[in-house]
Amino acid sequence: MKHVLLLSTVVLLAGGTRKTAPHDGRWWLSISTEEQQSYQLGYEDCYVDSLKLKTPPYVEIGKLARLITASYRDGKTESTVLVPAVTKRIWAANAGRKSPLLPKGGETWTEPHGYFDGLWWKGASDAEKLGFVEGETDCFNEEESSHVRFPLAASEYVKSLDEAYRLELNRPVSRLPEDTKIPDALLQKGERMPGSAPRPSIHPRSQR
Numbered sequence: 001m002k003h004v005l006l007l008s009t010v011v012l013l014a015g016g017t018r019k020t021a022p023h024d025g026r027w028w029l030s031i032s033t034e035e036q037q038s039y040q041l042g043y044e045d046c047y048v049d050s051l052k053l054k055t056p057p058y059v060e061i062g063k064l065a066r067l068i069t070a071s072y073r074d075g076k077t078e079s080t081v082l083v084p085a086v087t088k089r090i091w092a093a094n095a096g097r098k099s100p101l102l103p104k105g106g107e108t109w110t111e112p113h114g115y116f117d118g119l120w121w122k123g124a125s126d127a128e129k130l131g132f133v134e135g136e137t138d139c140f141n142e143e144e145s146s147h148v149r150f151p152l153a154a155s156e157y158v159k160s161l162d163e164a165y166r167l168e169l170n171r172p173v174s175r176l177p178e179d180t181k182i183p184d185a186l187l188q189k190g191e192r193m194p195g196s197a198p199r200p201s202i203h204p205r206s207q208r
Helices: 004-014 023-031 033-050 061-073 083-093 117-123 126-142 154-163 182-187
Strands: none
Touching: 004 126, 023 061, 023 083, 033 061, 033 126, 033 182, 061 083, 061 182, 117 182, 126 154, 126 182, 154 182
8 A cells, every 4th residue: 555655646746837636616615615616707707708608697706606505505405516517507506697787887898808818917815826726627528629738736726827927036037918818817727629629829028
């Protein structure tokens, strides 16, 4: 048994970044509310604005996270079921619900990915950044219409985005414009599947 454990450790070290645990019920119940809600924001952003799939019915993000938690804790959903599957069950149960009208004078975003840009990234907590990337990459990895895969741990992509937006000040890297959308920057790190269209290029600003 000791030899097996030692061999497993060597394989993990030799393979580089260790793969993370599946994003199932056990994972969901182990993370913070902040990370849960940000995960949902990232998944839906990819689902609607990147993959152009049908906009899901409106379920307030905090309520959606609580419903997922309740589904796992009440035993309605097995802990091995992945979070996106539970999310889609809740969407189906709320079919036809539309988002409430915004108050007059409220700020709106009509372009894809809305306010998820460098400014949001710089103001987000570590849990929010990690959750957002986990949601984005799960969506790209699992949805059939996606032609991009993200094989590394989400934390590796968080680190890359920190560098791209110049939050890792000790590294001499190029800086992306602050208004660059996070998913557009993230896609530069994805692996295109054979036969898919090339990724759009982003022109970074030179470091001053």
